[in-house]
Amino acid sequence: MKIKNIRLKNYRNYDNLNISFCDNLNIIIGDNAQGKTNLLEAIYVLAVTKSFLSINDHNLIKFGNKCSFIEGLIEKKNSTLDLEILLNDNGKFVKINHKEIKKLSEYISKMNVIIFSADSIRMLKESPSTRRKYFNIQISQINKRYLKMLTDYNIILRQRNEFLKIIDMNKKTDTDYLEIINDKYVDLSLKIYNFRDEYVKNINSYLGNMFFSITGFDGLKLKYISNIDNSRDNLLEKLNKNINKEIQYKMTLIGPNRDDFCFYLNDKNLSLYGSQGQMRSAIIALKMSEVFLFTDKVGDSPILLLDDMFSELDINKRNNILANLTHDVQTIITTTDIDNINENIRKKANVYEIKDGKLFPGK
Ligand SMILES: Nc1ncnc2c1ncn2[C@@H]1O[C@H](COP(=O)(O)OP(=O)(O)OP(=O)(O)O)[C@@H](O)[C@H]1O
Numbered sequence: 001m002k003i004k005n006i007r008l009k010n011y012r013n014y015d016n017l018n019i020s021f022c023d024n025l026n027i028i029i030g031d032n033a034q035g036k037t038n039l040l041e042a043i044y045v046l047a048v049t050k051s052f053l054s055i056n057d058h059n060l061i062k063f064g065n066k067c068s069f070i071e072g073l074i075e076k077k078n079s080t081l082d083l084e085i086l087l088n089d090n091g092k093f094v095k096i097n098h099k100e101i102k103k104l105s106e107y108i109s110k111m112n113v114i115i116f117s118a119d120s121i122r123m124l125k126e127s128p129s130t131r132r133k134y135f136n137i138q139i140s141q142i143n144k145r146y147l148k149m150l151t152d153y154n155i156i157l158r159q160r161n162e163f164l165k166i167i168d169m170n171k172k173t174d175t176d177y178l179e180i181i182n183d184k185y186v187d188l189s190l191k192i193y194n195f196r197d198e199y200v201k202n203i204n205s206y207l208g209n210m211f212f213s214i215t216g217f218d219g220l221k222l223k224y225i226s227n228i229d230n231s232r233d234n235l236l237e238k239l240n241k242n243i244n245k246e247i248q249y250k251m252t253l254i255g256p257n258r259d260d261f262c263f264y265l266n267d268k269n270l271s272l273y274g275s276q277g278q279m280r281s282a283i284i285a286l287k288m289s290e291v292f293l294f295t296d297k298v299g300d301s302p303i304l305l306l307d308d309m310f311s312e313l314d315i316n317k318r319n320n321i322l323a324n325l326t327h328d329v330q331t332i333i334t335t336t337d338i339d340n341i342n343e344n345i346r347k348k349a350n351v352y353e354i355k356d357g358k359l360f361p362g363k
């Protein structure tokens with residue numbers, strides 16, 4: 001899919017912006033604090049209705065204003081969508097083709113973007129729950145059923161945790177009820193496990209090669225780490241074995257709520273041993289792998305947004321990344337220095353410059 005243009009009104013440091021994109025490579029140049037990240041963020045917000053930075057929606061409204069507006073035209077394989085988002089004190093309001101959509105869940109995922117930003121690398125250093133959240137979104141993007149299962153799983157997990165706080169193992173009715181909850185819990189846990197396991201296998205079929213073509217090093221893998229496997233019996237046995245501990249901690253200790261996803265470079269955990277450049281290259285390789293996997297599963301490519309990805313990378317890696325960009329995937333790159341992008345690639349791209357929230361044709 002392609003974003004043909006986007007219009008911003010009172011968004012961050014933009015008063016009014018109207019920018020068109022070409023279907024292939026778009027380069028946005030600008031000094032620090034001119035609005036490069038803000039522009040990519042606006043495209044992201046148009047797709048998912050909130051920022052990729054953990055901030056309040058209110059921060060998106062230009063200082064001193066009451067509302068902010070984004071509108072974009074999206075061309076998909078079989079349809080064209082005009083998407084609109086209005087943010088104000090009363091919340092956010094979305095429209096598709098000028099028709100108001102009441103449920104945000106019906107709006108989200110009509111447009112798909114994959115974004116790399118300075119923030120993306122933090123995922124490696126943060127807690128497992130950050131990575132679970134991240135991969136939940138990625139898996140949901142390519143499979144709507146996963147989101148439904150995850151919602152059901154979270155409901156039963158909450159019920160189970162509530163019950164663990166009050167359970168009396170000497171009461172027959174309590175143990176009967178636990179059995180019923182466990183049955184449902186096991187069912188959904190295994191489904192989540194299988195989705196995550198398959199996703200990681202699929203990503204790995206691209207990730208290692210992608211990392212190699214950027215860095216020249218073999219051996220990058222994403223590992224799915226879980227305290228369960230795909231056996232119903234094993235999970236039930238583990239739950240039974242740990243029930244006293246769970247009652248003591250008053251929470252569920254076994255299941256996909258404890259999963260993690262870790263990057264390994266030749267069996268060394270990248271978060272613990274990787275250099276800044278390696279981590280950056282690994283996350284860029286992940287994003288590019290996601291583009292391929294999404295395209296393969298959904299049959300239309302997502303829009304790739306790469307914010308300031310060149311810092312901390314040497315010239316070879318910069319060029320290798322650019323060489324890996326696919327003509328069919330619409331890509332929007334920001335950079336402070338156009339010299340980061342070699343002449344041949346620049347010539348074929350659509351180049352803009354941004355100064356203080358205003359757009360100029362690029363050199
Ligand atoms: N709600 C807002 N209203 C007005 N200005 C804002 C708002 N939020 C952020 N800004 C301003 O937007 C400016 C541009 O920010 P942005 O992050 O897009 O810069 P950038 O071009 O990506 O810079 P860098 O190269 O340093 O990453 C900053 O000066 C910031 O203070």
Ligand SMILES: [Mg+2]
Nearest residue numbers: 036037038308
């Ligand atoms: Mg920026």
